Amino acid sequence: PEGLPVLKQNAYGQPSDVRYSDFLKLVGADRIEKVTFSPDGTQLLGVDVDGVRCKIEALPNDPDLLTSLTSHKVDVTVLPAQESSGL
Secondary structure: OOOOOOOOOOOOOOOEEOOHHHHHHHHHOOOEEEEEEOOOOOOEEEEEOOOOEEEEOOOOOOOOHHHHHHHOOOEEEEOOOOOOOOO
């Protein structure tokens, strides 16, 4: 599709930052294969169909996100909160 954001593989294999609006476009175009959320739901790591990783470090509180991901058959994982950190 025209105007679809392209994820670029970072030189060091680190996930590249992506804007939330661009991420939603990629999900809508079935370009995102897998998403992992941080335990508090404020960050995500995504992997596109080419294996390129992207990240969002400050997720907006979007109640529709999960619906959108599941309807596009994205594999969603939420990392477990760390067991007692000993503090």
